[in-house]
Amino acid sequence: MKEKVHMQDGTMPDANSRGWQPFLMEHGLQKEAKLNAQCKGFKCAPGATSCCCHCVLYNQLDFKTKKSLLEKACKARGFHAMFRPKFHCKLNFLEQCWGTSKHIYCMNPVSSKEEDLKHNIIAGLDSISLNVMQKYVFIIILKINLVSNAFT
Ligand SMILES: [Zn+2]
Numbered sequence: 001m002k003e004k005v006h007m008q009d010g011t012m013p014d015a016n017s018r019g020w021q022p023f024l025m026e027h028g029l030q031k032e033a034k035l036n037a038q039c040k041g042f043k044c045a046p047g048a049t050s051c052c053c054h055c056v057l058y059n060q061l062d063f064k065t066k067k068s069l070l071e072k073a074c075k076a077r078g079f080h081a082m083f084r085p086k087f088h089c090k091l092n093f094l095e096q097c098w099g100t101s102k103h104i105y106c107m108n109p110v111s112s113k114e115e116d117l118k119h120n121i122i123a124g125l126d127s128i129s130l131n132v133m134q135k136y137v138f139i140i141i142l143k144i145n146l147v148s149n150a151f152t
Contacts, residue, residue: 003069020053032056091143096136097128 024033038044038054045051049059057063067075074081089095105124111117 005069020057024053024056027060029056091140093133093136093140096140097133100132101125101128 020037021033024030032050032053035050035056036052039048039052042054044055048055050056071081071083089099101124103124104127105120108116108120108123111120
């Protein structure tokens with residue numbers, strides 16, 4: 001699934017402008033372009049929509065409603081794509097399963113035969129039982145609770 005996407009022509013109103021400001025000014029948001037580029041650590045106040053350039057841009061309707069190529073490809077094939085929040089891989093259930101599967105795959109003898117590779121891939125994927133998945137979910141919930149409690 002490869003699709004070329006050409007960027008639209010843009011203009012830089014001021015050669016000295018940097019960051020988000022030129023894009024906001026291009027869209028007629030001169031007042032907002034004077035805000036800070038982003039809140040400290042990209043942690044805007046809950047519900048804020050115009051505290052910083054990042055937040056203003058993120059809340060623009062055309063930005064929010066833009067579908068990714070993956071979403072478009074899934075929809076065209078009749079699938080509904082679900083996107084999970086971006087967390088560290090150690091807090092992502094699928095990454096944990098995938099990591100274990102790759103580990104099992106790598107423990108097999110090296111081979112260049114397609115049949116062996118296919119067998120090893122399937123063995124790696126099959127090694128993730130429902131019980132293992134449940135353990136990963138439990139561990140991730142524990143980690144999230146530990147971190148959450150550390151900041152309260
Ligand atoms: Zn902000």
